[in-house]
Amino acid sequence: MKKDIIADEMHKVEILDFTNDESKLSEYLTEHTPMNIWDLAEADLTALTRRFISEGLPDPRKKVIHKNGPFWSYHERRSDYVIGSTISPGFSYIQAHTDRLSDIYLAADVAKNAMFFLQKFRKGDLERAVGYCAQYVSSRHVLTSRQAHLKSVTRGRLTLRGSKQGAEQTAKKRETLERRERILNEMRRLIVKGHTPKNAAAILANRKIGTSEGANRQIWYRYRKKL
16 A cells, blocks of 8 residues: 655645555455444345345345246255246345335345445455445435435325314314304394294294204203303
8 A cells, every 4th residue: 555645734635545455445444434334234234134024025135036926935056946937136026026116116226235235345346345335325315215205295194184174173163153153043033022942943943044943942042041
């Protein structure tokens, strides 16, 4: 490794040259790069694998045998192969059998990129490792952003639904109060003229005011003191 320093009165830049010395570059990156990205990729790959398996899907890291349908099995030995079948990586099978906009499809993309990133780095293929790392971070961002957006949309829908229901309930309550007030006012007007509550209630019911004579009388006796 060669080290050059370029400096002026206000700045200082240290340049490290790892040309033709990939092993030293690997050691340097391992020592000086925060391990969060490796730990995160490992954790994501483990968690997503468990999720796929729990939903009846294959381990994205293993090869599977299938006939482009819902049935599959792991391809671990040559004897596992069945004529007419297709052998695919687990992540590829998952993506081929899920909607491109689904969480599962995007999660399989994250798992694939995390897996290749870790594999290439461990083999010392740093150029490809960096490429897959970038793809991993990008695909992870797409998945987490989508999940956050859907949660926000769901909360928005619930809020909108709650607001709509609240408005409907308020309107219904107002309508009930207005109908009750009309019945009470008409009942009082008729009673003042000499009608009994029963007759007044019947007259209103015949005029299609209130649901029935009995309901009108019940409203009168229950709410008349509030007039």
